Amino acid sequence: MAAATMGGSAMAAPAPSRVYIPVMESNEVVAVDVDELPDNPEDLLEILAAEAAPLGTWFDFARAYLARGNAAAFTHICEEGCREEVIVEVERFFGSKPTYEQIQFLCGLAALQMARAQEETDRQVKLDQLGQAQKLLNQAKALDDKEQLVHLGLGMLHYTKGDTALARGEFTRAAALTNNRCRNVSGHLALAALLYHQKEYKEALQLYRRALQEHPGCPAELRLGIGACCLKLGDLPGAAAAFSRVLQLDPGSADAHLGLAIIKFNDTNMQQGLADGLKMLVRAYELDPHHVGVLNTLSHYCLLRGDHEKALATARAALSVCESDAIRAECLALSARAQHAAGDIAEAARAYQQAARLDQALPLPHLGLAQVFLRAGLADSAATINASSELEKAIRVAPAFYDALKILGQLIADNPLKVSKTLPAFVDAAARREHDADMWELLAELQAPSDPAGALQAYRRVLKLHEAKEQEAEEARRAAAAREAAAREAKQAKRKADADANGIDNDDLFGSDDDDNGTPAPAAATVAGGAAAEPS
Structure with a gap:
């Protein structure tokens, strides 16, 4: 953006x-x-x-x-x-x-x-x-x-x-x-944008904010830069505030709608976040149907929904209008994911390779290539070695790439040398995902040969997470049962109130305490249906 x-x-x-x-x-x-x-x-x-x-x-x-x-x-x-x-x-x-x-x-x-x-x-x-x-x-x-x-x-x-x-x-x-x-803000914007593209997000954010202080009446795009940097740094409230301010200044900003859509997609309430994010994304597309970022995000969304054909179409549409190798690489990676999911492995592999050549700092193509190698046969040691190599490349450029870490951990568990080289990345990933039991269990397995005490601590963490999950599930079941009971009581109370209002004997309507079989009296059919019904 x-x-x-x-x-x-x-x-x-x-x-x-x-x-x-x-x-x-x-x-x-x-x-x-x-x-x-x-x-x-x-x-x-x-x-x-x-x-x-x-x-x-x-x-x-x-x-x-x-x-x-x-x-x-x-x-x-x-x-x-x-x-x-x-x-x-x-x-x-x-x-x-x-x-x-x-x-x-x-x-x-x-x-x-x-x-x-x-x-x-x-x-x-x-x-x-x-x-x-x-x-x-x-x-x-x-x-x-x-x-x-x-x-x-x-x-x-x-x-x-x-x-x-x-x-x-x-x-x-x-x-x-x-x-x-x-004096104007153009030089600051150009320098901040360069820093952003070099992934120096903190420095870019400082420059954008300094420019805003020096030029309070600057164009809305400066706040777009602030929002984009906050988004990359994980400051979602700061990003949302910046993008919302952009829309106050420029309601037709596709970039701001896109930024807010991405924030919504990361909402902890996944279902509501996806619904709200899609509305924002559709609005961004209406404003600028050729916006590369909008098209790529739509492709991500379609992949998430399992619509591989639309995901591929939008990724290719983005590829036709992008202006830099880095963006082309992202478009190709998305195309490859769609082809991969659809079972077109050969075309997916070619697209992954193209993307990796265009942007070596993009981790997704390396994950895709690793999956392609593994699909060729887990029993094949060459395939496993190639897959491990690609996953290591992905982790070098994106140490917190959890999908790649989880696969790599399973592949290198029997290779002490590789484990020792990559273990710090797993420790950091587990610390970042403190509620991810799978990540902690994988860390424990990797630590066991060299650090039994650390592995034991990690296993204890896994047990606590599973216990917490079971407790949470039990509480959810109790809450659901309580809601059902409350709904039954409310329904029964309503029926009783309706019966009282119509002067109907409650014993006739609901059955008396002496009615062993609990079968409602025939009069209930008259109340419910408005006319007597023939018994079957």
């Missing part, structure tokens, strides 16, 4: 729905609806030139064209705005050089090249596009090295190339600079 905040540039701002052209030598303006823009931007440029419109207005129109999917018109306006003849004429008319506007055009063109490079599959074409973006940003930097927009663009370029260290340096500098001599 925080990924969107990394844009930070002028291009990342939403395009206006209407652009105003100031009329020369007048206080009037002409409003132009962006839906009515001419297909050929030359006609518009002639009007802008005739009215000596500021280059900032040119850029507004360029973004409007881009928002409509007309990248050629966007490029043409930006390139025209950078022409020397135009710059000289603007400087002559307004009395100052339009340096910031030139930087806007150059950074906008660079951002377009980077966006294309992210979608490009041909390596050489991608390199050429990134090289062109570098050239444009260097031109912008030569105009003013202290302009925030330049360093936001350079940071995005380094991030697109995969050099997060250089990206971090550029975003850090951008956070200390101004945008056209005005």
Whole structure:
């Protein structure tokens, strides 16, 4: 969810729905609806030139064209705005050089090249596009090295190339600079988003909160970042508060609805949580049916419900619109889970392998591959070794991945060397899941050869957990019996009250104390049915 905040540039701002052209030598303006823009931007440029419109207005129109999917018109306006003849004429008319506007055009063109490079599959074409973006940003930097927009663009370029260290340096500098001599939150957002993607959630959260203190009127997306960090850190109340605040500021935020849906899905009341979460998730989908996070969460939900066909369809839909290898890996992992559950093991294995190559820090593909190996035959030692290797990879990147730990523990129980290497992860997992009897029993089994005292303590914990569970079940049975008894008494009291109200003898209705067989008198049929019934 925080990924969107990394844009930070002028291009990342939403395009206006209407652009105003100031009329020369007048206080009037002409409003132009962006839906009515001419297909050929030359006609518009002639009007802008005739009215000596500021280059900032040119850029507004360029973004409007881009928002409509007309990248050629966007490029043409930006390139025209950078022409020397135009710059000289603007400087002559307004009395100052339009340096910031030139930087806007150059950074906008660079951002377009980077966006294309992210979608490009041909390596050489991608390199050429990134090289062109570098050239444009260097031109912008030569105009003013202290302009925030330049360093936001350079940071995005380094991030697109995969050099997060250089990206971090550029975003850090951008956070200390101004945008056209005005302080804003873009640099902080870009740096915080980078930290988030590097899984430095505490540091990202501190930066988001500091930005909120410095810019109380900042856009809603900053609070989205706070909510996303709180969610990753397990602070569900903090995340819920942040996402709820986002919806107060922007009711149409699909990200906020998605965040609240995920929180609901983690509710201790699973049934109610799933129902409430699904409502939020459906609303997020209605707001943005192409949102990768929404589609992936829908895929998770469908897997949980056992609808493998829909899970696969939504995961593939997400895969078709994602922009980074990490997100592609997640989409592929979900596709693989759906195929795996449906019995298409060969396709699932291929998807798991693709996901693992794209993002080595994603644990789910390794769990899936381990299960594929085990399916090939538990008696096969090679399969067991391969499965253990994959599970160890999963645990290295996600030490608290309980599903992987439980399977691995069963596979390595007879291998003291592997047990000694992974035992700390099991100890930590059991401590985190203090009510999970299965995890404590597995820990006890692994500790028994090397730490009998620790194993005995763990076994005692298992017994207490089972006793507590049995006691809880017994209390539940007693409570259910009490409710049933109370319901019978209430029903009997109601029948008695109804009989009293109708002047019916209770002995006739319910049977007297002397009625040994307890059979109600025939009059009961008359009361219940409203008419006498023939005895059978």
